[in-house]
Amino acid sequence: MFKIPKHQVAGHQAIDGNLGPLVDDSGRFYKPLQDDERGTTELAFYQSFSSKLPHHIRGFFPVFYGTQLVEASDGSGLHPHLVLQDITSNHLNPSILDVKIGSRTWYPEASEDYIQKVLEGDRLTTTVTLGFRISGLQIYESKESGYWKPARKEVKSFSADDVRLVLRKFVSLNLEPEPDCCFASTIYGGCSGILEQLLELKAWFEDQTVYHFHSCSLLLLFDKESVLNGRTVPFKVKLIDFAHTVEAKGVIDHNFLGGLCSFIKFVSEVLTDFKVPTIEARFN
Amino acid sequence: MFKIPKHQVAGHQAIDGNLGPLVDDSGRFYKPLQDDERGTTELAFYQSFSSKLPHHIRGFFPVFYGTQLVEASDGSGLHPHLVLQDITSNHLNPSILDVKIGSRTWYPEASEDYIQKVLEGDRLTTTVTLGFRISGLQIYESKESGYWKPARKEVKSFSADDVRLVLRKFVSLNLEPEPDCCFASTIYGGCSGILEQLLELKAWFEDQTVYHFHSCSLLLLFDKESVLNGRTVPFKVKLIDFAHTVEAKGVIDHNFLGGLCSFIKFVSEVLTDFKVPTIEARFN
Structure with missing residues (x-):
């Protein structure tokens, strides 16, 4: 069900047994929540941004679906992930x-x-x-x-x-x-x-x-x-x-x-x- | 003829025998040309800016009248100065x-x-x-x-x-x-x-x-x-x-x-x- 994203161009990547983001077939992007301040900050942002931004600006941000425990790409077991819109889904090339x-x-x-x-x-x-x-x-x-x-x-x-x-x-x-x-x-x-x-x-x-x-x-x-x-x-x-x-x-x-x-x-x-x-x- | 500016709020000041800018009664501001790269850069700017800027922007810059050898405020003798518009002239307070x-x-x-x-x-x-x-x-x-x-x-x-x-x-x-x-x-x-x-x-x-x-x-x-x-x-x-x-x-x-x-x-x-x-x- 979870796959390594085909079209990632920057950031940590889930290849060669590393911890990195995953995608599924329903157009969702699973980004491992970092277990330090960076993770806390990013989660806090996603949890609050839609109420703080004007409507016409929200479209510039990926849709946030919450967090989910997902089998980590590095085989370390269940790890909390941010569940986001996969921006590349529906794009062939x-x-x-x-x-x-x-x-x-x-x-x-x-x-x-x-x-x-x-x-x-x-x-x-x-x-x-x-x-x-x-x-x-x-x-x-x-x-x-x-x-x-x-x-x-x-x-x-x-x-x-x-x-x-x-x-x-x-x-x-x-x-x-x-x-x-x-x-x-x-x-x-x-x-x-x-x-x-x-x-x-x-x-x-x-x-x-x-x-x-x-x-x-x-x-x-x-x-x-x-x-x-x-x-x-x-x-x-x-x-x-x-x-x-x-x-x-x-x-x-x-x-x-x-x-x-x-x-x-x-x-x-x-x-x-x-x-x-x-x-x-x-x-x- | 040359006086210490009354209304200088920042930069080097010609007080207590230091090298600093001077003004005269005709509305000109004499800024000592620094004898390093800073002086060269500032002179080059003043010599070229008016030909490089659109007309409506030139008014944001002081008028440049050239350079002049002026008795330095620190008593070190004649020193080259940039001759500029004194922006504070005609202002009482x-x-x-x-x-x-x-x-x-x-x-x-x-x-x-x-x-x-x-x-x-x-x-x-x-x-x-x-x-x-x-x-x-x-x-x-x-x-x-x-x-x-x-x-x-x-x-x-x-x-x-x-x-x-x-x-x-x-x-x-x-x-x-x-x-x-x-x-x-x-x-x-x-x-x-x-x-x-x-x-x-x-x-x-x-x-x-x-x-x-x-x-x-x-x-x-x-x-x-x-x-x-x-x-x-x-x-x-x-x-x-x-x-x-x-x-x-x-x-x-x-x-x-x-x-x-x-x-x-x-x-x-x-x-x-x-x-x-x-x-x-x-x-x-």
Whole structure:
């Protein structure tokens, strides 16, 4: 009944006998509850967020179904798991981008050791310079080639130009020799495209003083074949990972907001640079 | 001819034989050019900014008149100075707020020692938590009491609530026992008020990829008596201090933008909390 997720691009993974998340056939995602402060914090977030967020913002978060004792993927026996919506379910070949938002992934209340460790990671990646970093990705190429899924080490060493290239490849049918960006107008643009969704999120972050989302990721997901077949709801923007989400104490999450604005600028530049006809116009 | 500025609230000061800025009677401000990279950087900024910024943004910066050899305030002889607009000239009793914007005042290219030193200061002040810190201030109370100008040490230890209180006092006629905020609608609000000016700046920062302003300050200035007398242009928003302003390399200044948005939220909360009649309405 429980399986290892096919489309995980970042985070702990339930492979080689490690503890990691599981999925089932009903579209649920089982995330092992960490047995330290991170677990407590993430559980508290999921238990309270829906009452604290405005209706139009709730859709940016995975549905939370409660907790459940599940046989752990590392064979250590029953372990409490968060039961969440499996964002990739109903997607045959999802292209996925996991973008950790914020120019600082440490939080002021953390221990000195934690801050130094995390700060080092922030400085070695694009986190400090761009205000975000790509934590993982997979881009579906074709039935023959499968996915382009660079190794974690490669993703970690992405430069600003690599990020620009990834954002182009993400919305391309042909990735080589040059990404064609033929899905750019459909996926990034349009009145319900990713850019519009990001701008809706930004407007909320300019005002919300409920949460500070440290080390939280934006997950962008779409299915090329669904778009080509003209199916509806072909793409999603979701926020995930709340193990370091704390109370805002009356202050906006300027760290997340700044990073989000920087990411929005990168996405909008793909649209500006590639003013191509919509995918529908090209294939009709 | 050269005098020590009466209304300086932060930065190096030309008192007790130290090297610091000077002013003259013609409305010019002479800032000693630092003889290291900071001086080079700030001079390069002033020499190039007006050609790189859109017209409607240039007014946020002091006018630059070039450089001049001036007798240094520390008696060390002739020293090159930046010749700038004296923002406080024509103001009899200016209330001034110097707000250092950004949740990080260090820049990635700096030396390890510099980063550690500056990061420590950022963590000890509200820089990390609020995305900005008040670096200095003076608030004119009355002919009898003069200015409220807390000592640097006190300013450095401001908490979020202290910042809220200062932003209320800044637009109050009576500071004690409770700031009356009677200038709030006039100074913060209105179609050319400080909030509108900050929003104009924010819109530019959402898009501009020309400069990253590390450790740069917003100077807010107004003259209570001018407002009471109904004189025009009673308040200003200026950016100052560009010793660590670097090229943006195609990325928005997410650090400044995030901090600016946080500061905007604090200012707008004074307006929301104190929906008082405009000062004109109260005094007519």
